[in-house]
Amino acid sequence: DPRFVEAQRFYAFLLAEKGRPKKARAHYEAVLALRPTDVRSLLALGVIEINQKNLEIAEKYLKRAVAAKSGDPRAHFWLGRAKLRLGNVPGAIAEFETARNLDPAFTETRRELVSLYSADRQYDKAAQELRAMVKTEPDDLDMAFQLAACLRAGDNVRDAVDAYSQALSRFPKEQRLERFRQDLL
Numbered sequence: 651d652p653r654f655v656e657a658q659r660f661y662a663f664l665l666a667e668k669g670r671p672k673k674a675r676a677h678y679e680a681v682l683a684l685r686p687t688d689v690r691s692l693l694a695l696g697v698i699e700i701n702q703k704n705l706e707i708a709e710k711y712l713k714r715a716v717a718a719k720s721g722d723p724r725a726h727f728w729l730g731r732a733k734l735r736l737g738n739v740p741g742a743i744a745e746f747e748t749a750r751n752l753d754p755a756f757t758e759t760r761r762e763l764v765s766l767y768s769a770d771r772q773y774d775k776a777a778q779e780l781r782a783m784v785k786t787e788p789d790d791l792d793m794a795f796q797l798a799a800c801l802r803a804g805d806n807v808r809d810a811v812d813a814y815s816q817a818l819s820r821f822p823k824e825q826r827l828e829r830f831r832q833d834l835l
Contacts, residue, residue: 730742773804
């Protein structure tokens, strides 16, 4: 039954997973012909188009997904990715911030924000994102280093020393943490 939307979408998903984006695209389009605001299909098409480097087309699909369901953090996240690849950094940051606000636990959004804030030398904002990430993923050594580095770059030396000390309590065998802490002191 070509009008069975869920089957069309699932078949498109399987095709995309098998590395057949052109065929997947056709089945997602069939879903959209029946249900123009199907967010899952719009998101999937946006991701396919990003991967195929058709960024303007991806952005159009993802804008439709956001319009259909503005409370979906994934739609904002992927729209942010499309905008970032198109070179629209302020637009990307706005979408990532919206995605973060809708789903604070999704660390990939926070990683994007850390990268963008750091590149723009907004170290306090990057550190704020990293603090939240360190709370949810305390066993990530790289995040601990990044947090301290952002605090240090933002001239928050005391907070950077504290971040190194807290990380050292979680990673007592990591000598670099102690060395960096001592350098700051």
